[in-house]
Amino acid sequence: MTPDQLSDAIVAALTSLVDAGRVTLPDPVPAQVRVERPKVKEHGDYATNIAMQLGKKAGMNPRAFAELLAAELTASDGIAGAEVAGPGFLNIRVAAGAQGEIARHVLEAGESYGYAPATGRKVDMEFISANPTGPLHLGHTRWAAVGDAIGRVMAAAGDEVTREFYINDRGNQMDKFGASLMARAHGQEPPEDGYLGAYVADLAARIVAADPGITSLPEDEQLVAFREAGYALQLGEHQSELAEFNTHFDVWFSERSLHESDAVERGMAKLREQGRLFESEGATWMRTTDFGDDKDRVLLRGNGELTYFASDTAYYVDKRDRGFDTCIYLLGADHHGYVGRLNAMAACVGDTPGEQIEVLIGQLVKIMQEGKELKLSKRAGTIVSLRELIDLIGVDPLRYTLIRYPADSPLTLDVAEMTRKSNDNPVYYVQYAHARLSSIIRNGADLGLTADLDRFDPSLLVEDRAGDLLRALAEFPRVVARAAELREPHRVARYLEDTASTFHKFYDVCRVLPQGDEEPTDTHRARLVLVAATRQVVATGLDLLGVSAPERM
Structure with missing residues (x-):
């Protein structure tokens, strides 16, 4: 019995009490009842405070209300017992057979277990905005992992999610990039305010190799040619590296296109339609102070030049015109000042901040190796790039470690700890659990045992450790829904670690496969079904984090 099924049973019991005239409520019976796993296992499988919420409304002492509800619930199928505690808490024990059915439910749902029906809501997520003038760096890397995982859990929760990469391909920095490439191609130093990283010389060499005549073009044409060729190469690297990092974008949106x-x-x-523009000092301004911004923002300067904020505003309006109900922005720690102005901008076009627009801020990450911080500085050419991080740490440990902490927390991570192949490394611990589950299933197949639902007797999963594991599996849909609601995919990672621990404790005391000449029993089959269900949940959870689920380690 899942928490949702138990909620339905409580709603049915409440409805029965009302229909029989034993309880009178001023409002209809709630459609759902919140049930939770008690902190103390001896208190039962689940607990609810619904009697405390409804007792006074019914003109009854909450404890007396809870006793009526407990008696009604105990007569329900799948409920082994219900006890009243304290001022009106209800502790509920689920019958072994009903609880064991969770494993069947997981396997019947397969990869869709934990996924919710479609909400009909269209969500746009912009979680990397980068200049195509250099490699993606550590700051981009955190959002590449976390943003992608937020998109995955929101999609699992039923939203239609579009992931966008905003290419900052307009402005003076692009010309500086072209000038830097051209200088390197001629064996010269880049301009003083140009790009100095070693990658610039590499890109220049690739451009000349592909088009040897480029260096003979007139200077103005040559700068544009180098700029555009370098742009294409650098953007291609962004795309290939992010694909390798398991980060998918549906839209690569060019600022130029705006x-x-x-x-x-x-x-x-x-x-203008909303009355939010005004002219002053020869410039066109937006009245963002009407909505809490610290100052009004210039969109069009007196010299006719559009500001970056004009692009930001046009991009937001374009997203809303494309039919997105909510636009989510994931920004770095150095963009904290953007929160107010973006919310004010949305309000200026007639939207409601927090509904049509959400702005999330991620904090900085430090990577330590042998006691020293790996430094990054794009201008100085000492950037720690995504490419280097993948090569140094690996996709799975890098993604998992970045995701398992709240994005608004600063992080200091150690290369040795992230890559350690031991159970004190969380990603290894969870992946090892999946490999161990897979091994049990393979070994069972060698003995002629499979997770056969036709022969599955859920009432045989009576051990406490089996119950713990079943309740953990039942929680997965709620964990995914909560992670999506709060934009906190680290909840999935922490859930997987707890579930892996719960599985190992189950396996230590409950032998799944027969040994020696022992004949397979229905208990072995029931436990194997539980193992298969656990493997499915762990695999789905890892997939929501964009992390692989190895079958052997």
Whole structure:
């Protein structure tokens, strides 16, 4: 019996009491009742405080209300007992057979277990915004992992999620990039305010190798040619590295396209329509102070040049025009000042911050190796890139470790700890649990045993450790839903670690497979079904984090 099924049973019991006239409520019986796993196992399988919530409304002492509900529940199928505690808490014990059915439910649902029906809500997530002028760095890497995982859990919770990479391919930095490439191609130092990393010389060499005549073009044409060729190469590297990092984007949105289409004009028109623009000092401003911003923002300077904020506004309006109900922005720690202005911008176009727009801020990450911090500085050319981090740490440990902590917490991570192949490394611990589960299933197949639901007797899963594991599996859909609601995929990682521990404790005391000449029994089969269900949940959880589920380690 899952928590949702138990909630349904409590609702049915409440409805029965009301229909029989034994309880009178001023409002309809709630459609759902919150049930939780008690902190003390001896208190039962689940607990609810619904009697305390409804008792006074019914004109009854909450404890007396709880006693009526307990008696009604005990007569329900699948409920072994219900006891009243304290001022009106209800502790509920689920019958072994009903609890064991959770394993069947998991296997019948397969990969969709933990997933919710479609909400109909369209969500846009912009979680990397990078210049195509250099490699992706550690700051991008954190959002690549966390943003992708947020998108995965929100999709699992039923939202239609579109992931966008915003390419900052317009502005002065692109010309500086082209000038730096051109200088390196001619064996010269880049301009003083140009790009100095070693990657610039590498890109320049690749460009010349592909087009030897590029260095003979007139200087103005040559700069543009180097700029565009370097742009294409660098963006290609971003795309291939993120794909290797298991981070998927549905849309690669070019800032240039906002200005080459009528998107900026549409955005400005929308703001004028809302009465949010005004002219001052020859410039066009947006009245963001009407919605809590610390100052109004310039969109069009007196010299006719559009600001970055004009692009940001046009991009937001474009997203809403594309039909997205909610637009989520994941920004780095150095963008804290953007929260107020982005919320004010959304309000200026007639939207409600917190509903149509959400802004999440991630904190900085430090990577330590042999007691020293790996430094990053794109301008100085000492950047720690995503490519280097993948090579140094590996995709799975890097992703998992970045995701398992709240994104708004600063992180200091150690290379040796992330790559250690031992049970004190969380990613190894969870992946090892999946490998061990897979090994049990393989060994069972060698003995002619499979997770056969037709021969599954859930009432045989009576041990306390089996009950603990079943209740853990039952919690998975609620963990996913909560992770999506709060934009906190680290909840899935912590759940997997707890569930792996619960499985190992079960396996230590409950022998799953027969030994020696022992004949397989229905108990072996029931336990193997539980093992298979656990493997499914662990595999699905790892997939929500974009981390592999190895069958052998």
